Amino acid sequence: MSIKSKLNIKRSNTDMNSGSQSGDVIDKLPDINLSPPSNFSGAFEESIDRRTFIKSSAVFSLAAACPLLISPDRVFAQNFPEETKKFIIEARYYEKLEHKKIRCKLCPRECVIDDRERGYCGVRENREGTYYTLVYARPCTYHVDPVEKKPLFHFHPGSLAFSIATAGCNVNCKFCQNWQISQVRPEKVRSIYMPPKDVARLASEYQCVSIAYTYSEPVVFYEYMEDTVVAGHEKNVKSVVITAGYISQKPLIELCKKVDAIKVDLKAFSEKYYREIVNGELKPVLDGLITMRKMGVWTEIVYLVVPTLNDSDDEFKGVSRWIKKYLGSDIPVHFTRFHPQYLLKNLPPTPLKTLERAKEIADAEGLNYVYIGNVPGHPAENTYCPKCGKVLIERIGFTIKKLNLQNGCCKYCKHEIPGLWGI
């Protein structure tokens, strides 16, 4: 039976994509400079039509509350109006073709795009044979999160990450939990103007160790991310990328030279799943993971376990063996619980037993740091020393309860634990 036949799949009318999983939810942002109104819960206005949008905009008095928010007359603009020009710069990875067409070289989809058309991700547009990103300095959500929420477990435990996202995504996961922003074009969400220097300044003011590019898919706001990484480093703030890893090698290599850590959602270990559930491809993601390790950027993997679709023993064994062989035993792997939402509401949450089985198999295959995610209080949220077996980092949900590391080593047996600890 095909995977699709097990599902009740309906495509959204936006014909767009999905974003990151793994417990990355969008919460309310504390009041800060540049903050949207207090009823802004971190996100978006899913517009159905212009009238609806104008009406709701009037209710919230957005323009009065924050002049930086996009006003209705900027929405649905067909040409780059003066007001939106600050969000638009030339894209960095594309080639010009005949008849004013272009080929985007940012992700393996390699969209070929006619003049006045956009790529699959909906946030890049061809104008007269020049390709532009429409989401530079245009976050539609931002929030201060614990880095454990990303999740990154071997990266400055207990630290904060100033988290940003723009609209758009280059894949289309049927289980996306942030589909309200990943599945829409930038004109359909409320956004603010937040150039890289402002992101860095805010991250620093909020004592965030890192800036996280997250919630939707940072590959599609690559230029903004790349410049923000540089601005962050000037302020001593690191950068972590939360991604599906569906990116072409050249931009990935450049990114790896700059960023401090990457968390990849490895959605499954089968091309079929990637084709039918993600609308992407597995191989470029695996190739990307190998590149990340070769380039020495700290990397962790999340595998969202979806009942009946990617939860067989064979698949757990296959993915664990591949990880050990090509990435090594020390890369952290998080098997996380699926919750029914978006287009997979017909499936149950992942049974705990399935997650424990996944961990058992990965442990048996020789991976040293296998976690269970989205199950607060489970012992497999903790980091254990692979040599002496003692608890090194005790966690409950996103909270660190105990830290038994010294200079990146087990405080009991002095075994070195891989990661960027900052302690």
Ligand code: SF4
């Ligand atoms: S980044 Fe967007 S436009 Fe470029 S190839 Fe990927 S989906 Fe297409």
